[in-house]
Amino acid sequence: MTLVLFCLACASASAAATEPCPPARAGISDLGFTAYQENGQFGGSNVDLLRELQRRTGCPIELIWFPHGRLYAQFYDGQLELTGASLRTPERDRYGIWLPYTYTQFELVLRNDSAGKFHSLAEFVEHSKARLNVPRGISYSPATLVQMQRLQQLGRLEFVNDYQAVFRKIVAGRAEGTLASPTIHLRYQRQHQLLGQMRASFFAESPRTIVGLYISKQVPPPIRRRYVDSLRSIISDGSVQRYNAHYLGEEISRQMFLGGVQDILDAMPREP
Template sequence: MSGRRRAIAAVAALGLLASVLAAQAGCSRVLQVPVAPIGLGVTVAANGQVGGIYPELMRHVASGEGCDLHFTVVPRARQELMFESGLADILLPARRSPRRDQYGVFVPLFQSRAALVSLDRGAARPPLPELQSLADLQQHHELRLAVVRGYDYGEAYQSLLAAMAAQGRLQQATDPISLVRMLDAGLADLAIVAPTIVTGALRGDARLKDWLPRVQVSTVEELGWGESGVYLSNRSKLGVADRQVLEAGLVQLAKSGAAWREFQRYYPEDSLRLSVRPR
Protein backbone atom coordinates (compact mmCIF):
# COMPACT_ATOMS: atom_id res chain seq x y z
CA MET A 1 0.00 0.00 0.00
CA SER A 2 1.38 3.42 -0.93
CA GLY A 3 2.04 6.03 1.73
CA ARG A 4 -0.85 8.17 0.45
CA ARG A 5 -3.34 5.29 0.46
CA ARG A 6 -2.16 4.24 3.92
CA ALA A 7 -2.64 7.78 5.22
CA ILE A 8 -6.18 7.93 3.76
CA ALA A 9 -7.02 4.54 5.29
CA ALA A 10 -5.70 5.61 8.69
CA VAL A 11 -7.71 8.83 8.71
CA ALA A 12 -10.84 7.01 7.57
CA ALA A 13 -10.45 4.33 10.25
CA LEU A 14 -9.97 6.91 12.98
CA GLY A 15 -12.96 8.89 11.76
CA LEU A 16 -15.13 5.77 11.73
CA LEU A 17 -14.04 4.91 15.26
CA ALA A 18 -14.90 8.39 16.48
CA SER A 19 -18.36 8.26 14.92
CA VAL A 20 -19.08 4.83 16.39
CA LEU A 21 -18.22 6.08 19.88
CA ALA A 22 -19.89 9.47 19.58
CA ALA A 23 -23.20 8.33 20.99
CA GLN A 24 -21.67 7.58 24.40
CA ALA A 25 -21.70 10.02 27.30
CA GLY A 26 -18.95 12.61 27.63
CA CYS A 27 -16.43 12.97 30.44
CA SER A 28 -17.40 14.81 33.61
CA ARG A 29 -14.71 17.52 33.19
CA VAL A 30 -11.81 18.67 31.02
CA LEU A 31 -8.95 16.17 31.23
CA GLN A 32 -5.42 17.35 32.04
CA VAL A 33 -2.74 15.97 29.72
CA PRO A 34 0.82 17.30 30.19
CA VAL A 35 3.12 16.28 27.33
CA ALA A 36 6.78 16.54 26.37
CA PRO A 37 8.19 16.47 22.82
CA ILE A 38 9.23 12.93 21.89
CA GLY A 39 10.19 12.59 18.24
CA LEU A 40 7.10 12.32 16.04
CA GLY A 41 5.20 10.68 18.91
CA VAL A 42 4.52 14.10 20.45
CA THR A 43 5.34 17.30 18.58
CA VAL A 44 5.09 20.93 19.66
CA ALA A 45 4.85 23.62 16.98
CA ALA A 46 6.33 27.10 17.29
CA ASN A 47 2.90 28.42 18.27
CA GLY A 48 2.62 25.82 21.05
CA GLN A 49 0.17 23.57 19.20
CA VAL A 50 0.53 19.95 20.35
CA GLY A 51 0.45 17.24 17.68
CA GLY A 52 2.05 13.94 16.79
CA ILE A 53 0.99 10.31 16.88
CA TYR A 54 -0.16 9.94 20.49
CA PRO A 55 -1.99 13.26 20.91
CA GLU A 56 -3.87 12.67 17.64
CA LEU A 57 -4.86 9.16 18.71
CA MET A 58 -5.99 10.47 22.09
CA ARG A 59 -7.96 13.30 20.48
CA HIS A 60 -9.85 10.85 18.27
CA VAL A 61 -10.77 8.69 21.25
CA ALA A 62 -11.71 11.68 23.41
CA SER A 63 -13.84 13.31 20.72
CA GLY A 64 -15.66 10.05 20.12
CA GLU A 65 -16.44 9.86 23.83
CA GLY A 66 -17.43 13.53 24.09
CA CYS A 67 -14.40 14.37 26.23
CA ASP A 68 -12.24 17.50 26.15
CA LEU A 69 -8.45 17.40 26.58
CA HIS A 70 -6.22 20.20 27.83
CA PHE A 71 -2.61 19.73 26.72
CA THR A 72 0.24 21.52 28.49
CA VAL A 73 3.89 21.29 27.44
CA VAL A 74 6.39 20.38 30.17
CA PRO A 75 9.76 18.58 30.41
CA ARG A 76 9.43 14.79 30.44
CA ALA A 77 10.63 14.44 34.04
CA ARG A 78 7.97 16.93 35.19
CA GLN A 79 5.35 15.09 33.14
CA GLU A 80 6.15 11.90 35.05
CA LEU A 81 6.06 13.73 38.37
CA MET A 82 2.67 15.28 37.56
CA PHE A 83 1.29 11.84 36.74
CA GLU A 84 2.63 10.33 39.95
CA SER A 85 1.29 13.19 42.09
CA GLY A 86 -2.20 13.09 40.55
CA LEU A 87 -1.90 16.39 38.66
CA ALA A 88 -2.21 14.63 35.29
CA ASP A 89 -5.15 12.51 34.17
CA ILE A 90 -3.31 10.89 31.26
CA LEU A 91 0.34 9.94 30.68
CA LEU A 92 1.34 9.52 27.04
CA PRO A 93 3.28 7.96 25.53
CA ALA A 94 4.47 5.54 28.15
CA ARG A 95 6.08 2.15 28.29
CA ARG A 96 4.54 -0.12 30.89
CA SER A 97 6.54 -0.48 34.11
CA PRO A 98 5.82 -1.73 37.66
CA ARG A 99 6.47 1.78 39.01
CA ARG A 100 3.94 3.41 36.69
CA ASP A 101 1.38 0.67 37.39
CA GLN A 102 1.10 2.08 40.93
CA TYR A 103 -0.34 5.32 39.58
CA GLY A 104 -2.66 4.36 36.77
CA VAL A 105 -4.38 1.90 34.46
CA PHE A 106 -2.28 1.00 31.41
CA VAL A 107 -3.77 0.56 27.94
CA PRO A 108 -1.29 -0.99 25.47
CA LEU A 109 -1.24 0.19 21.85
CA PHE A 110 2.09 -1.07 20.47
CA GLN A 111 5.23 -2.96 21.38
CA SER A 112 8.50 -1.04 21.50
CA ARG A 113 12.11 -1.46 22.47
CA ALA A 114 15.06 0.76 23.23
CA ALA A 115 18.49 0.33 21.68
CA LEU A 116 22.02 1.66 21.80
CA VAL A 117 22.04 4.76 19.61
CA SER A 118 25.10 6.71 18.53
CA LEU A 119 26.19 9.12 15.80
CA ASP A 120 28.81 8.35 13.17
CA ARG A 121 31.91 10.02 14.60
CA GLY A 122 33.77 10.45 11.31
CA ALA A 123 37.55 10.35 11.11
CA ALA A 124 38.05 12.81 13.96
CA ARG A 125 37.30 10.26 16.67
CA PRO A 126 37.91 6.50 16.87
CA PRO A 127 34.92 4.21 16.24
CA LEU A 128 33.01 2.84 19.19
CA PRO A 129 33.72 -0.72 20.33
CA GLU A 130 31.16 -3.34 19.36
CA LEU A 131 28.89 -3.94 22.36
CA GLN A 132 26.95 -7.19 22.77
CA SER A 133 25.26 -6.36 26.07
CA LEU A 134 24.77 -3.76 28.76
CA ALA A 135 27.46 -5.59 30.73
CA ASP A 136 29.87 -4.85 27.88
CA LEU A 137 28.97 -1.19 28.15
CA GLN A 138 29.72 -1.15 31.88
CA GLN A 139 33.08 -2.82 31.30
CA HIS A 140 34.18 -0.20 28.78
CA HIS A 141 34.94 2.46 31.37
CA GLU A 142 35.90 5.01 28.73
CA LEU A 143 32.35 5.16 27.37
CA ARG A 144 29.83 7.73 28.59
CA LEU A 145 26.09 7.22 28.33
CA ALA A 146 23.32 9.74 27.66
CA VAL A 147 19.61 9.28 28.38
CA VAL A 148 16.53 11.46 28.52
CA ARG A 149 15.49 12.19 32.10
CA GLY A 150 12.13 10.56 32.86
CA TYR A 151 12.35 7.75 30.29
CA ASP A 152 12.02 4.20 31.63
CA TYR A 153 12.88 1.03 29.72
CA GLY A 154 12.65 -1.48 32.53
CA GLU A 155 14.68 -2.90 35.40
CA ALA A 156 17.90 -3.62 33.45
CA TYR A 157 17.85 -0.03 32.17
CA GLN A 158 17.34 1.45 35.63
CA SER A 159 20.09 -0.72 37.11
CA LEU A 160 22.49 0.39 34.39
CA LEU A 161 21.67 4.06 34.97
CA ALA A 162 22.39 3.71 38.68
CA ALA A 163 25.74 2.05 37.98
CA MET A 164 26.76 4.58 35.32
CA ALA A 165 25.76 7.51 37.53
CA ALA A 166 27.83 6.12 40.41
CA GLN A 167 30.83 6.00 38.07
CA GLY A 168 30.27 9.54 36.80
CA ARG A 169 29.57 8.25 33.28
CA LEU A 170 25.91 9.29 32.91
CA GLN A 171 24.55 12.40 31.19
CA GLN A 172 20.83 13.23 31.34
CA ALA A 173 19.13 15.32 28.68
CA THR A 174 15.79 17.10 28.96
CA ASP A 175 14.52 16.02 25.51
CA PRO A 176 15.55 13.98 22.43
CA ILE A 177 17.10 16.91 20.56
CA SER A 178 19.28 17.76 23.56
CA LEU A 179 20.25 14.09 23.72
CA VAL A 180 21.44 14.07 20.10
CA ARG A 181 23.32 17.33 20.59
CA MET A 182 25.17 15.75 23.52
CA LEU A 183 26.29 12.92 21.23
CA ASP A 184 27.37 15.33 18.51
CA ALA A 185 29.32 17.49 20.96
CA GLY A 186 31.14 14.49 22.40
CA LEU A 187 29.64 14.90 25.86
CA ALA A 188 28.47 11.29 25.61
CA ASP A 189 29.46 8.40 23.37
CA LEU A 190 26.11 6.69 23.00
CA ALA A 191 22.54 6.83 24.24
CA ILE A 192 19.83 4.39 25.23
CA VAL A 193 16.54 5.38 23.65
CA ALA A 194 13.93 4.07 21.21
CA PRO A 195 15.50 4.76 17.78
CA THR A 196 12.27 6.19 16.37
CA ILE A 197 12.40 8.92 19.01
CA VAL A 198 15.78 10.08 17.71
CA THR A 199 15.00 9.77 14.00
CA GLY A 200 11.61 11.39 14.51
CA ALA A 201 13.14 14.31 16.40
CA LEU A 202 15.72 14.85 13.64
CA ARG A 203 13.12 14.60 10.88
CA GLY A 204 11.01 17.18 12.68
CA ASP A 205 13.85 19.73 12.97
CA ALA A 206 14.88 21.27 9.63
CA ARG A 207 18.24 22.31 11.12
CA LEU A 208 19.18 18.72 12.02
CA LYS A 209 17.72 16.59 9.21
CA ASP A 210 21.19 16.20 7.70
CA TRP A 211 22.20 14.25 10.82
CA LEU A 212 19.84 11.37 10.01
CA PRO A 213 22.40 9.37 7.97
CA ARG A 214 24.77 9.56 10.96
CA VAL A 215 22.42 7.67 13.31
CA GLN A 216 23.70 4.21 14.23
CA VAL A 217 21.59 1.65 16.08
CA SER A 218 22.39 -1.66 17.76
CA THR A 219 20.14 -3.82 19.92
CA VAL A 220 21.08 -5.81 23.01
CA GLU A 221 19.18 -8.63 24.69
CA GLU A 222 18.59 -6.78 27.97
CA LEU A 223 16.62 -4.09 26.16
CA GLY A 224 13.80 -6.31 24.97
CA TRP A 225 10.34 -5.66 23.60
CA GLY A 226 7.77 -4.17 25.98
CA GLU A 227 4.28 -2.71 25.79
CA SER A 228 3.84 0.97 25.01
CA GLY A 229 0.66 2.99 25.14
CA VAL A 230 -1.28 5.25 27.50
CA TYR A 231 -1.75 5.41 31.27
CA LEU A 232 -5.04 6.65 32.76
CA SER A 233 -4.50 8.00 36.26
CA ASN A 234 -5.94 6.44 39.41
CA ARG A 235 -4.41 9.22 41.54
CA SER A 236 -5.95 12.30 39.90
CA LYS A 237 -9.57 13.44 40.01
CA LEU A 238 -10.30 11.34 36.93
CA GLY A 239 -13.51 9.56 37.85
CA VAL A 240 -13.94 5.82 37.54
CA ALA A 241 -16.64 6.23 34.89
CA ASP A 242 -14.46 8.60 32.85
CA ARG A 243 -11.51 6.23 33.09
CA GLN A 244 -13.59 3.27 31.99
CA VAL A 245 -14.99 5.18 29.01
CA LEU A 246 -11.52 6.23 27.84
CA GLU A 247 -10.07 2.78 28.43
CA ALA A 248 -12.80 1.19 26.30
CA GLY A 249 -12.15 3.69 23.50
CA LEU A 250 -8.39 3.08 23.55
CA VAL A 251 -8.84 -0.70 23.58
CA GLN A 252 -11.13 -0.46 20.56
CA LEU A 253 -8.62 1.82 18.84
CA ALA A 254 -5.86 -0.76 19.28
CA LYS A 255 -8.06 -3.66 18.15
CA SER A 256 -9.13 -1.81 15.01
CA GLY A 257 -5.54 -1.51 13.81
CA ALA A 258 -5.95 2.26 13.45
CA ALA A 259 -3.28 2.97 16.07
CA TRP A 260 -0.65 1.00 14.18
CA ARG A 261 -1.63 2.54 10.85
CA GLU A 262 -1.18 5.98 12.40
CA PHE A 263 2.39 5.02 13.32
CA GLN A 264 3.03 3.82 9.78
CA ARG A 265 1.72 7.10 8.44
CA TYR A 266 4.45 9.01 10.27
CA TYR A 267 7.41 6.64 9.86
CA PRO A 268 8.91 4.70 6.92
CA GLU A 269 8.43 0.98 7.57
CA ASP A 270 12.16 0.20 7.56
CA SER A 271 12.70 2.67 10.41
CA LEU A 272 10.14 0.87 12.59
CA ARG A 273 11.64 -2.60 12.31
CA LEU A 274 14.06 -2.33 15.24
CA SER A 275 11.97 -0.37 17.71
CA VAL A 276 8.18 -0.47 17.15
CA ARG A 277 5.77 -3.22 16.11
CA PRO A 278 2.04 -3.96 16.45
CA ARG A 279 0.84 -5.94 19.45
Protein backbone atom coordinates (compact mmCIF):
# COMPACT_ATOMS: atom_id res chain seq x y z
CA MET A 1 0.00 0.00 0.00
CA THR A 2 2.83 2.41 0.89
CA LEU A 3 4.54 1.74 -2.45
CA VAL A 4 1.28 2.30 -4.35
CA LEU A 5 0.67 5.62 -2.58
CA PHE A 6 4.28 6.66 -3.23
CA CYS A 7 3.88 5.90 -6.93
CA LEU A 8 0.62 7.84 -7.06
CA ALA A 9 2.31 10.83 -5.41
CA CYS A 10 5.24 10.60 -7.84
CA ALA A 11 2.88 10.40 -10.82
CA SER A 12 0.94 13.38 -9.56
CA ALA A 13 4.09 15.40 -8.96
CA SER A 14 5.42 14.47 -12.40
CA ALA A 15 2.19 15.52 -14.08
CA ALA A 16 2.18 18.78 -12.14
CA ALA A 17 5.73 19.49 -13.26
CA THR A 18 5.13 18.78 -16.99
CA GLU A 19 1.53 19.82 -17.72
CA PRO A 20 0.20 23.37 -17.30
CA CYS A 21 -2.73 23.63 -14.92
CA PRO A 22 -5.04 26.66 -14.93
CA PRO A 23 -5.76 28.41 -11.62
CA ALA A 24 -8.97 27.39 -9.87
CA ARG A 25 -11.29 29.44 -7.66
CA ALA A 26 -12.68 27.53 -4.68
CA GLY A 27 -15.68 28.84 -2.76
CA ILE A 28 -15.71 28.31 1.00
CA SER A 29 -18.13 29.49 3.68
CA ASP A 30 -18.75 29.61 7.41
CA LEU A 31 -18.88 25.97 8.57
CA GLY A 32 -17.19 25.90 11.96
CA PHE A 33 -14.01 23.83 12.02
CA THR A 34 -14.67 22.87 8.39
CA ALA A 35 -13.95 26.43 7.24
CA TYR A 36 -13.68 29.70 9.14
CA GLN A 37 -12.12 33.18 9.07
CA GLU A 38 -9.97 34.42 11.94
CA ASN A 39 -7.76 37.51 12.00
CA GLY A 40 -7.99 37.79 8.24
CA GLN A 41 -6.88 34.19 7.69
CA PHE A 42 -8.78 31.08 6.57
CA GLY A 43 -8.63 27.88 8.61
CA GLY A 44 -10.42 24.57 8.96
CA SER A 45 -10.22 20.98 7.79
CA ASN A 46 -11.63 21.77 4.33
CA VAL A 47 -9.18 24.65 3.92
CA ASP A 48 -6.30 22.33 4.84
CA LEU A 49 -7.53 19.79 2.30
CA LEU A 50 -7.78 22.36 -0.50
CA ARG A 51 -4.27 23.60 0.22
CA GLU A 52 -2.94 20.05 0.10
CA LEU A 53 -4.87 19.46 -3.11
CA GLN A 54 -3.10 22.50 -4.57
CA ARG A 55 0.27 21.10 -3.52
CA ARG A 56 -0.31 17.62 -4.95
CA THR A 57 -1.93 18.71 -8.22
CA GLY A 58 0.32 21.68 -8.89
CA CYS A 59 -2.87 23.63 -9.72
CA PRO A 60 -3.09 27.07 -8.06
CA ILE A 61 -6.27 27.33 -5.96
CA GLU A 62 -7.64 30.70 -4.83
CA LEU A 63 -9.89 30.49 -1.77
CA ILE A 64 -12.87 32.86 -1.93
CA TRP A 65 -15.23 33.42 1.01
CA PHE A 66 -19.01 33.57 0.49
CA PRO A 67 -22.13 33.42 2.64
CA HIS A 68 -23.27 29.82 2.30
CA GLY A 69 -26.44 30.75 0.46
CA ARG A 70 -24.48 32.59 -2.25
CA LEU A 71 -21.70 30.08 -2.80
CA TYR A 72 -23.66 27.70 -5.01
CA ALA A 73 -25.20 30.55 -7.03
CA GLN A 74 -21.62 31.54 -7.91
CA PHE A 75 -20.76 27.93 -8.75
CA TYR A 76 -23.82 27.53 -10.99
CA ASP A 77 -22.94 30.80 -12.73
CA GLY A 78 -19.48 29.49 -13.64
CA GLN A 79 -17.65 31.85 -11.28
CA LEU A 80 -16.05 29.00 -9.30
CA GLU A 81 -14.19 25.85 -10.37
CA LEU A 82 -14.40 24.19 -6.94
CA THR A 83 -16.65 24.27 -3.89
CA GLY A 84 -15.71 23.58 -0.31
CA ALA A 85 -17.46 20.92 1.79
CA SER A 86 -20.64 19.88 -0.04
CA LEU A 87 -23.34 17.30 0.34
CA ARG A 88 -24.37 15.78 -2.96
CA THR A 89 -27.64 16.99 -4.54
CA PRO A 90 -29.20 16.54 -8.01
CA GLU A 91 -29.11 20.29 -8.64
CA ARG A 92 -25.40 20.54 -7.86
CA ASP A 93 -24.76 17.48 -10.06
CA ARG A 94 -26.05 19.47 -13.05
CA TYR A 95 -23.11 21.85 -12.82
CA GLY A 96 -20.31 19.86 -11.23
CA ILE A 97 -18.83 16.48 -10.46
CA TRP A 98 -18.87 15.46 -6.82
CA LEU A 99 -15.60 14.23 -5.29
CA PRO A 100 -16.18 12.65 -1.84
CA TYR A 101 -13.60 12.86 0.93
CA THR A 102 -15.08 12.72 4.45
CA TYR A 103 -18.16 11.96 6.58
CA THR A 104 -20.65 14.12 8.41
CA GLN A 105 -23.78 13.72 10.51
CA PHE A 106 -26.15 16.37 11.78
CA GLU A 107 -26.96 16.59 15.48
CA LEU A 108 -29.79 18.31 17.33
CA VAL A 109 -27.95 20.88 19.47
CA LEU A 110 -29.95 22.41 22.34
CA ARG A 111 -29.34 24.48 25.45
CA ASN A 112 -29.41 22.26 28.52
CA ASP A 113 -32.73 23.60 29.79
CA SER A 114 -34.38 22.63 26.46
CA ALA A 115 -32.56 19.36 25.85
CA GLY A 116 -34.24 16.02 26.30
CA LYS A 117 -33.94 12.40 25.24
CA PHE A 118 -35.08 12.95 21.69
CA HIS A 119 -34.19 10.00 19.46
CA SER A 120 -35.69 11.65 16.40
CA LEU A 121 -36.47 15.11 15.17
CA ALA A 122 -40.12 14.06 15.06
CA GLU A 123 -40.01 13.47 18.85
CA PHE A 124 -38.48 16.90 19.30
CA VAL A 125 -41.25 18.51 17.23
CA GLU A 126 -43.95 16.76 19.23
CA HIS A 127 -42.56 16.97 22.76
CA SER A 128 -40.71 20.28 22.93
CA LYS A 129 -41.44 23.96 22.43
CA ALA A 130 -37.80 24.93 21.77
CA ARG A 131 -36.97 27.07 18.75
CA LEU A 132 -34.25 26.32 16.21
CA ASN A 133 -32.24 28.61 13.94
CA VAL A 134 -30.43 27.22 10.88
CA PRO A 135 -28.43 28.88 8.07
CA ARG A 136 -29.76 29.27 4.56
CA GLY A 137 -28.30 27.08 1.84
CA ILE A 138 -27.61 23.96 3.93
CA SER A 139 -28.70 20.60 2.48
CA TYR A 140 -30.61 18.14 4.68
CA SER A 141 -32.03 14.65 4.22
CA PRO A 142 -35.64 14.47 2.93
CA ALA A 143 -36.78 13.08 6.31
CA THR A 144 -35.15 16.01 8.11
CA LEU A 145 -36.80 18.50 5.76
CA VAL A 146 -40.24 17.07 6.58
CA GLN A 147 -39.71 17.78 10.30
CA MET A 148 -38.20 21.19 9.59
CA GLN A 149 -41.34 22.10 7.67
CA ARG A 150 -43.42 21.10 10.68
CA LEU A 151 -41.26 23.29 12.91
CA GLN A 152 -41.62 26.22 10.53
CA GLN A 153 -45.40 25.86 10.51
CA LEU A 154 -45.32 25.96 14.32
CA GLY A 155 -43.21 29.14 14.28
CA ARG A 156 -40.24 27.33 15.83
CA LEU A 157 -37.76 27.50 12.94
CA GLU A 158 -35.98 30.53 11.52
CA PHE A 159 -33.44 30.74 8.69
CA VAL A 160 -30.47 33.10 9.13
CA ASN A 161 -27.34 33.95 7.13
CA ASP A 162 -24.77 31.66 8.77
CA TYR A 163 -23.85 29.66 11.86
CA GLN A 164 -22.25 32.70 13.46
CA ALA A 165 -25.69 34.35 13.43
CA VAL A 166 -27.25 31.11 14.73
CA PHE A 167 -25.10 31.04 17.85
CA ARG A 168 -25.38 34.77 18.49
CA LYS A 169 -29.13 34.35 18.62
CA ILE A 170 -28.80 31.36 20.95
CA VAL A 171 -26.62 33.44 23.29
CA ALA A 172 -29.19 36.28 23.12
CA GLY A 173 -32.00 33.89 24.05
CA ARG A 174 -33.76 34.25 20.69
CA ALA A 175 -33.38 30.54 19.89
CA GLU A 176 -32.66 27.42 21.94
CA GLY A 177 -30.78 25.34 19.40
CA THR A 178 -29.80 24.36 15.88
CA LEU A 179 -28.98 21.44 13.60
CA ALA A 180 -25.26 21.03 12.97
CA SER A 181 -22.47 18.49 12.76
CA PRO A 182 -19.84 18.33 15.54
CA THR A 183 -17.33 19.89 13.14
CA ILE A 184 -19.54 22.97 13.03
CA HIS A 185 -21.17 23.36 16.44
CA LEU A 186 -18.08 22.65 18.57
CA ARG A 187 -16.25 25.68 17.19
CA TYR A 188 -19.15 28.02 17.93
CA GLN A 189 -19.80 26.55 21.34
CA ARG A 190 -16.16 27.24 22.21
CA GLN A 191 -16.22 30.71 20.67
CA HIS A 192 -19.37 31.76 22.55
CA GLN A 193 -18.48 30.05 25.87
CA LEU A 194 -21.35 27.59 25.54
CA LEU A 195 -19.44 24.38 26.24
CA GLY A 196 -21.20 22.60 29.08
CA GLN A 197 -24.34 24.68 28.50
CA MET A 198 -25.54 22.75 25.44
CA ARG A 199 -26.15 19.11 24.57
CA ALA A 200 -25.93 17.51 21.14
CA SER A 201 -27.54 14.25 20.05
CA PHE A 202 -27.82 12.39 16.77
CA PHE A 203 -31.36 11.96 15.46
CA ALA A 204 -32.90 9.23 13.33
CA GLU A 205 -33.76 11.40 10.31
CA SER A 206 -30.11 12.27 9.70
CA PRO A 207 -27.80 9.24 9.27
CA ARG A 208 -24.07 9.57 8.71
CA THR A 209 -23.38 10.63 5.14
CA ILE A 210 -20.44 11.38 2.89
CA VAL A 211 -19.27 14.93 2.19
CA GLY A 212 -17.26 15.97 -0.84
CA LEU A 213 -16.30 18.92 -2.97
CA TYR A 214 -17.63 19.79 -6.39
CA ILE A 215 -15.45 20.44 -9.43
CA SER A 216 -17.08 22.34 -12.28
CA LYS A 217 -17.92 20.48 -15.48
CA GLN A 218 -16.28 23.41 -17.27
CA VAL A 219 -12.89 22.16 -16.04
CA PRO A 220 -11.29 19.99 -18.79
CA PRO A 221 -11.41 16.21 -18.10
CA PRO A 222 -7.58 15.77 -17.88
CA ILE A 223 -7.45 18.43 -15.13
CA ARG A 224 -10.44 16.88 -13.35
CA ARG A 225 -8.62 13.53 -13.36
CA ARG A 226 -5.61 15.19 -11.78
CA TYR A 227 -7.79 16.45 -8.94
CA VAL A 228 -9.42 13.04 -8.50
CA ASP A 229 -6.09 11.19 -8.37
CA SER A 230 -4.64 13.65 -5.85
CA LEU A 231 -7.75 13.61 -3.68
CA ARG A 232 -7.75 9.82 -3.69
CA SER A 233 -4.17 9.83 -2.37
CA ILE A 234 -5.08 12.39 0.34
CA ILE A 235 -7.88 10.11 1.53
CA SER A 236 -5.87 6.88 1.30
CA ASP A 237 -2.84 8.10 3.26
CA GLY A 238 -4.90 9.27 6.26
CA SER A 239 -4.45 13.02 5.71
CA VAL A 240 -8.19 13.76 5.96
CA GLN A 241 -8.40 12.05 9.34
CA ARG A 242 -5.42 14.07 10.55
CA TYR A 243 -7.02 17.35 9.47
CA ASN A 244 -10.15 16.54 11.48
CA ALA A 245 -8.18 15.31 14.50
CA HIS A 246 -6.23 18.58 14.54
CA TYR A 247 -9.41 20.60 15.08
CA LEU A 248 -11.73 18.14 16.83
CA GLY A 249 -9.41 15.80 18.72
CA GLU A 250 -8.48 12.18 18.07
CA GLU A 251 -11.60 10.62 19.61
CA ILE A 252 -14.15 12.56 17.54
CA SER A 253 -12.10 12.00 14.38
CA ARG A 254 -11.92 8.27 15.13
CA GLN A 255 -15.70 8.12 15.52
CA MET A 256 -16.21 10.03 12.27
CA PHE A 257 -14.13 7.51 10.32
CA LEU A 258 -15.25 4.39 12.16
CA GLY A 259 -15.03 1.57 9.63
CA GLY A 260 -12.40 3.28 7.48
CA VAL A 261 -12.57 5.17 4.21
CA GLN A 262 -13.42 2.46 1.68
CA ASP A 263 -16.99 3.75 1.26
CA ILE A 264 -15.56 7.14 0.34
CA LEU A 265 -13.10 5.67 -2.16
CA ASP A 266 -15.84 3.52 -3.68
CA ALA A 267 -17.97 6.66 -4.22
CA MET A 268 -15.18 8.43 -6.12
CA PRO A 269 -16.07 8.86 -9.83
CA ARG A 270 -14.08 6.63 -12.16
CA GLU A 271 -14.42 8.93 -15.17
CA PRO A 272 -14.58 12.49 -13.81
